Amino acid sequence: MDPHLLRTYVTVTRLASFSAAARALGYTQSAVSQQVAALEQDLGTPLLTRRPVAPTRAGERLLEHAGPLLLRLQAARADIAALVGAPDGGLTLAAAPTALTHRVLRALPPTGVTLRVLPRADVPEAVATGGADLGLVDGLAAPNDPLRLADVAPLTTRGAGQEPVCVLLPAAHPLARRAGLRLADLADARWLDAPGAGLPLDHLRTATGSTGFRPALRYEGTDLQALTALAAAGHGLAVVPRSAVRDTDGLAAVPLTAPRVVHRTELLYAGAPRGAAADFAARLDLTRS
Amino acid sequence: MDPHLLRTYVTVTRLASFSAAARALGYTQSAVSQQVAALEQDLGTPLLTRRPVAPTRAGERLLEHAGPLLLRLQAARADIAALVGAPDGGLTLAAAPTALTHRVLRALPPTGVTLRVLPRADVPEAVATGGADLGLVDGLAAPNDPLRLADVAPLTTRGAGQEPVCVLLPAAHPLARRAGLRLADLADARWLDAPGAGLPLDHLRTATGSTGFRPALRYEGTDLQALTALAAAGHGLAVVPRSAVRDTDGLAAVPLTAPRVVHRTELLYAGAPRGAAADFAARLDLTRS
DNA sequence: CACCCCCGATAAGCGCCGCTGATGGTGCCC
DNA sequence: GGGCACCATCAGCGGCGCTTATCGGGGGTG
Numbered sequence: 001m002d003p004h005l006l007r008t009y010v011t012v013t014r015l016a017s018f019s020a021a022a023r024a025l026g027y028t029q030s031a032v033s034q035q036v037a038a039l040e041q042d043l044g045t046p047l048l049t050r051r052p053v054a055p056t057r058a059g060e061r062l063l064e065h066a067g068p069l070l071l072r073l074q075a076a077r078a079d080i081a082a083l084v085g086a087p088d089g090g091l092t093l094a095a096a097p098t099a100l101t102h103r104v105l106r107a108l109p110p111t112g113v114t115l116r117v118l119p120r121a122d123v124p125e126a127v128a129t130g131g132a133d134l135g136l137v138d139g140l141a142a143p144n145d146p147l148r149l150a151d152v153a154p155l156t157t158r159g160a161g162q163e164p165v166c167v168l169l170p171a172a173h174p175l176a177r178r179a180g181l182r183l184a185d186l187a188d189a190r191w192l193d194a195p196g197a198g199l200p201l202d203h204l205r206t207a208t209g210s211t212g213f214r215p216a217l218r219y220e221g222t223d224l225q226a227l228t229a230l231a232a233a234g235h236g237l238a239v240v241p242r243s244a245v246r247d248t249d250g251l252a253a254v255p256l257t258a259p260r261v262v263h264r265t266e267l268l269y270a271g272a273p274r275g276a277a278a279d280f281a282a283r284l285d286l287t288r289s
Numbered sequence: 290m291d292p293h294l295l296r297t298y299v300t301v302t303r304l305a306s307f308s309a310a311a312r313a314l315g316y317t318q319s320a321v322s323q324q325v326a327a328l329e330q331d332l333g334t335p336l337l338t339r340r341p342v343a344p345t346r347a348g349e350r351l352l353e354h355a356g357p358l359l360l361r362l363q364a365a366r367a368d369i370a371a372l373v374g375a376p377d378g379g380l381t382l383a384a385a386p387t388a389l390t391h392r393v394l395r396a397l398p399p400t401g402v403t404l405r406v407l408p409r410a411d412v413p414e415a416v417a418t419g420g421a422d423l424g425l426v427d428g429l430a431a432p433n434d435p436l437r438l439a440d441v442a443p444l445t446t447r448g449a450g451q452e453p454v455c456v457l458l459p460a461a462h463p464l465a466r467r468a469g470l471r472l473a474d475l476a477d478a479r480w481l482d483a484p485g486a487g488l489p490l491d492h493l494r495t496a497t498g499s500t501g502f503r504p505a506l507r508y509e510g511t512d513l514q515a516l517t518a519l520a521a522a523g524h525g526l527a528v529v530p531r532s533a534v535r536d537t538d539g540l541a542a543v544p545l546t547a548p549r550v551v552h553r554t555e556l557l558y559a560g561a562p563r564g565a566a567a568d569f570a571a572r573l574d575l576t577r578s
Numbered sequence: 579c580a581c582c583c584c585c586g587a588t589a590a591g592c593g594c595c596g597c598t599g600a601t602g603g604t605g606c607c608c
Numbered sequence: 609g610g611g612c613a614c615c616a617t618c619a620g621c622g623g624c625g626c627t628t629a630t631c632g633g634g635g636g637t638g
Binding site: 001002003043044045057058061062064065066068069072073075076077079080081083084142148150151153154271 | 290291292332333334346347350351353354355357358361362364365366368369370372373431437439440442443560
């Protein structure tokens with residue numbers, strides 16, 4: 001189970017070709033063939049069907065393991081490398097789109113910042129693999145509960161703010177005049193599914209334990225403005241943190257009263273923040289409400 | 290970052306000796322020395338101080354990664370192996386002590402079962418590495434919330450029951466006559482810390498967001514009977530699922546009313562349950578309350 | 579229907595990596 | 609101060625894994 005073999009195997013399945021994988025990895029086709037054979041012999045079972053090249057059942061299981069494994073390996077490398085290399089003075093921040101609250105933006109140093117906006121699921125990976133010094137992720141959680149993140153590597157999380165959430169709906173919606181809304185009452189409504197930009201629907205489902213929240217339109221961008229416009233135009237409801245609500249024609253934003261859920265933002269880092277990253281983290285703490 | 294080198298490095302740090310690690314791993318001392326040197330060169334930094342042999346800062350970081358990495362690797366192996374080998378008909382069940390509710394015990398097949406009671410933290414590992422076909426873990430959670438488990442490997446969880454929890458206190462305790470108790474009111478009391486048997490104190494802390502719950506006595510066994518006796522004798526309070534409460538001299542069990550937490554039991558498995566494991570899982574589902 | 583091309587498996591050869599055994603240097607304990 | 613236990617280093621060698629070369633087969637095309 002050499003990581004080398006694992007990487008080759010993953011590449012072969014991804015490209016569905018021994019030869020293409022060989023070209024991609026800088027090997028000969030023969031080497032790739034031998035590597036896959038070695039892996040299969042090691043595990044005692046075929047992992048791929050040839051012609052066409054596709055994973056067997058065992059191969060599919062292995063793929064599920066291989067990704068996180070290689071990721072963790074890379075994370076370990078990056079972690080040590082970060083400890084060795086001197087901090088370069090700059091600060092790279094990976095953030096989910098809705099995690100960029102005003103409080104965060106205010107705490108940013110004036111220069112030397114690189115901001116990478118990523119889908120929320122990619123943020124921990126970016127921090128773990130050294131693609132960013134710090135990460136900001138957000139999500140719905142019970143008050144004071146930490147967020148649930150995939151543990152690609154031993155990352156430290158620190159709360160970076162909580163705020164109420166609102167439901168976005170067209171102003172003409174029958175419920176738009178309400179002072180507060182219960183999420184359970186909206187399970188049968190049509191929702192915007194915005195895994196990149198906002199809070200994906202399965203977050204709502206786990207938060208309420210419901211199986212509802214059928215998607216109306218799936219939005220794959222990361223832009224909140226567009227999401228807001230979609231909600232105003234009646235393409236579906238959305239849940240966003242209150243501070244992300246902007247006055248928009250035809251839009252109503254009603255606070256969510258039940259379940260008691262807050263929009264929570266967390267700061268992520270590997271090891272201890274250093275240099276500009278430490279400064280930023282400290283400044284973020286100072287503005288704690 | 291060969292897993293081989295990683296394993297050697299971990300062994301060296303654990304034994305704090307190159308020579309001892311070499312003996313343990315079946316290498317010569319020379320080989321171990323070269324392996325560690327290779328790892329250090331690969332990562333570009335010293336990982337160990339010699340004389341005495343102890344990890345450097347970078348080495349400590351690496352250790353944090355190496356454990357889960359090697360575990361995952363082993364889990365992947367075991368996962369594939371389980372897929373290859375025919376199910377042996379038997380069923381090995383790894384369970385946390387308090388996860389063995391009556392409902393679980395009733396669903397067990399009459400023969401061919403091996404029951405391994407482990408500390409809760411070890412259950413996912415046992416399932417992932419093939420030490421058990423199924424796992425049962427329990428813990429406190431908000432109603433309908435899944436438990437938080439370390440994801441050593443892609444494991445599937447399935448709810449296997451929820452029930453209210455009670456606080457165990459001596460019958461002479463001033464609060465023993467109450468009909469219900471709020472956990473927050475008990476943060477300053479002295480608690481039994483039973484990481485093996487019951488619900489460790491940090492579970493209570495995360496559940497309430499409190500930093501209280503100072504331990505009075507630390508109990509390292511896995512026996513609930515002893516824990517109950519300790520509570521009755523006034524050595525500290527404990528929280529247990531209601532069904533685990535037995536009539537005991539001098540013991541009072543008061544339902545916990547706030548926060549709204551339940552004792553939740555979950556079934557864990559890698560891939561899809563097969564053979565006797567599938568039967569058991571289905572029977573557990575049938576008795577769903 | 580036959581040819582050809584592309585793909586993957588296999589064989590042979592070789593270079594390099596990593597192991598062993600031996601030796602050197604160093605701190606610690608007696 | 610001597611001996612010992614420990615780790616580093618060196619030389620040598622065996623085997624692993626790569627490349628090159630070749631074979632077998634399947635599908636597309638003329």
